[in-house]
Amino acid sequence: MSLLLGAFIIGLILALVALGVFISFRVYHFPDMTAEGSITLGAAVAAALLVTGHSPMYATMAAAVAGAVAGLITGVLHTRFKINALLSGIIVMTALYSVNLHVMGKSNVPLMTVTTFADQAAGIAAHFGPEKVLLFGREASVRDLTLLGLSLGLVALVGVLLYAFFRTHLGLAMRATGDNDQMVRALGSSDGVLLTGGLALSNALVAMAGALLAQYQGFADAQMGIGMLVWGLASVIIGEALVGTNRFGYLLAGAVFGSILFRLLVAVALRWGLDPNDLKLITAVFVFAALVLPGSFAKLRRRISAPVSGGSRA
Amino acid sequence: MLEINGIRKTFHAGTANEVRSLQGVNLQIAPGSFVVVIGTNGSGKSTLLNAVAGTFLVDEGSINIGGEEVTQWAEHRRAQHIGRVFQNPFSGTAPTLSVAENLALASRRGQTRGLGFALAGANRDRMVGAIQGLGMGLETRLDNAIGSLSGGQRQALTLLMATWLKPKLLLLDEHPAALDPRSADQVVRITDRIIARDSLTAMMVTHSMQQAVTYGDRLVMMHRGQIIHDVSGAEKRRLRVEDLLARFEEVRRADLLDTSAADLLRARYI
Numbered sequence: 001m002s003l004l005l006g007a008f009i010i011g012l013i014l015a016l017v018a019l020g021v022f023i024s025f026r027v028y029h030f031p032d033m034t035a036e037g038s039i040t041l042g043a044a045v046a047a048a049l050l051v052t053g054h055s056p057m058y059a060t061m062a063a064a065v066a067g068a069v070a071g072l073i074t075g076v077l078h079t080r081f082k083i084n085a086l087l088s089g090i091i092v093m094t095a096l097y098s099v100n101l102h103v104m105g106k107s108n109v110p111l112m113t114v115t116t117f118a119d120q121a122a123g124i125a126a127h128f129g130p131e132k133v134l135l136f137g138r139e140a141s142v143r144d145l146t147l148l149g150l151s152l153g154l155v156a157l158v159g160v161l162l163y164a165f166f167r168t169h170l171g172l173a174m175r176a177t178g179d180n181d182q183m184v185r186a187l188g189s190s191d192g193v194l195l196t197g198g199l200a201l202s203n204a205l206v207a208m209a210g211a212l213l214a215q216y217q218g219f220a221d222a223q224m225g226i227g228m229l230v231w232g233l234a235s236v237i238i239g240e241a242l243v244g245t246n247r248f249g250y251l252l253a254g255a256v257f258g259s260i261l262f263r264l265l266v267a268v269a270l271r272w273g274l275d276p277n278d279l280k281l282i283t284a285v286f287v288f289a290a291l292v293l294p295g296s297f298a299k300l301r302r303r304i305s306a307p308v309s310g311g312s313r314a
Numbered sequence: 315m316l317e318i319n320g321i322r323k324t325f326h327a328g329t330a331n332e333v334r335s336l337q338g339v340n341l342q343i344a345p346g347s348f349v350v351v352i353g354t355n356g357s358g359k360s361t362l363l364n365a366v367a368g369t370f371l372v373d374e375g376s377i378n379i380g381g382e383e384v385t386q387w388a389e390h391r392r393a394q395h396i397g398r399v400f401q402n403p404f405s406g407t408a409p410t411l412s413v414a415e416n417l418a419l420a421s422r423r424g425q426t427r428g429l430g431f432a433l434a435g436a437n438r439d440r441m442v443g444a445i446q447g448l449g450m451g452l453e454t455r456l457d458n459a460i461g462s463l464s465g466g467q468r469q470a471l472t473l474l475m476a477t478w479l480k481p482k483l484l485l486l487d488e489h490p491a492a493l494d495p496r497s498a499d500q501v502v503r504i505t506d507r508i509i510a511r512d513s514l515t516a517m518m519v520t521h522s523m524q525q526a527v528t529y530g531d532r533l534v535m536m537h538r539g540q541i542i543h544d545v546s547g548a549e550k551r552r553l554r555v556e557d558l559l560a561r562f563e564e565v566r567r568a569d570l571l572d573t574s575a576a577d578l579l580r581a582r583y584i
Contacts, residue, residue: 168428
């Protein structure tokens with residue numbers, strides 16, 4: 001049960017990564033490698049602040065701001081200096097690796113001795129009385145359930161805020177930028193500024209996920225960002241398959257569901273004896289298949305249903 | 315309303331691909347005038363429109379819209395004065411957004427876009443009314459993604475968006491050219507109606523001689539980056555397709571003369 005709850009909680013935290021990747025990759029069609037650096041940046045900033053005695057809330061918010069700055073820099077590299085989208089992200093990601101080491105002071109910062117949001121959740125849980133309750137006939141720790149509730153509330157809040165934001169004049173212009181930048185310019189808005197703002201928003205979410213993840217697992221690590229972009233993309237793709245529509249609100253919700261489902265699948269696979277070292281390989285193959293297979297199936301279907309040409313002559 | 319003074323633009327200057335697109339264009343357009351721009355391929359007519367819209371900055375000369383010098387303004391800044399419809403029906407609308415959302419974007423052309431809800435309140439009635447005015451039966455499809463509509467429908471909506479806030483200048487770059495004949499005809503008629511109704515100042519680039527003689531109160535013909543004919547008033551009204559074809563033939567002969575003269579000189583001196 002605790003394994004399941006853990007998977008749910010991590011899935012919810014990483015849903016923020018999925019939402020960030022959804023914004024950069026699906027709204028803007030911008031493969032933003034910055035995410036790999038900004039999730040670690042979020043963890044590093046939060047860890048550094050927690051260690052010096054700041055509150056978890058403050059540390060998490062500061063992490064989000066740091067992520068926004070990282071996204072901003074990528075946006076400026078791409079729009080002002082005309083550097084290729086992929087390369088802008090890689091440049092910032094590479095730079096962030098050193099920045100993160102400086103922020104943390106070493107490559108791994110344990111957070112076992114400081115108060116994190118997970119500890120605060122445990123504090124709340126203590127008010128409920130029992131340490132364990134029965135859930136579906138199994139024992140579940142109240143601390144984990146409280147954490148789950150808090151993460152769920154947070155992700156739901158972020159999701160609703162994002163949904164509302166993308167229906168405002170500004171948010172709509174951002175979506176239009178990914179759709180048709182020529183039109184956005186013709187309607188009097190700078191597509192460069194709108195893209196940069198979107199990348200800042202995306203990376204703020206990713207860094208926030210990094211801050212929460214570090215607090216949940218009890219440490220921040222310089223390597224924790226590796227593979228996160230593909231991870232987020234896998235969640236987004238699963239989410240799209242789950243909701244099966246192109247309506248914007250559904251796609252946002254889908255990214256969250258996709259992240260949770262993907263994490264659950266991974267937890268189950270690990271339980272069944274999957275070598276954790278193979279995890280990133282399998283994720284990569286999965287994303288490849290998800291990107292390519294729908295097209296191949298359509299081609300195959302056309303070939304099967306197409307009339308056989310020249311058959312009568314034989 | 316529009317004042318163009320001696321603008322020049324050379325693309326890929328100093329390379330083998332150098333193209334002198336605009337070679338000293340002067341043009342004054344009075345408020346409320348509807349100017350048709352024609353010319354051979356590569357004559358610079360679309361480039362002229364893009365120069366005014368700010369797609370690129372000109373090398374020399376100045377551009378003035380409604381008394382404001384905009385020569386150094388970026389494309390998106392000029393859009394506060396300019397409405398545009400492009401040749402490609404996909405260029406003017408955002409396909410994954412709904413019809414209403416596209417119109418909402420257009421309702422803020424050149425203004426700040428804040429955190430107010432884009433589809434809030436009274437705007438919707440005006441949207442339905444304006445779309446009914448197109449006569450395409452789109453008023454029931456306000457919440458459909460624009461990508462699901464036909465090219466003609468998208469072009470008509472682009473026109474509506476470009477003129478939603480009255481622009482000081484409307485730029486039409488062969489906007490019916492990519493449509494089937496029936497839709498093209500419909501879009502041109504809607505264009506003419508909107509321009510007349512709002513007494514807009516407009517420039518329309520076209521390949522169709524028929525459109526060039528039927529619409530507008532002034533006709534400008536371009537060749538090799540310069541304006542070579544400028545017809546307005548009674549003379550424009552009398553203009554027939556044959557007259558235009560004769561003008562094009564003249565231009566072609568002059569070009570032939572140029573090349574044959576060049577060959578003659580080359581044969582003699584090289």
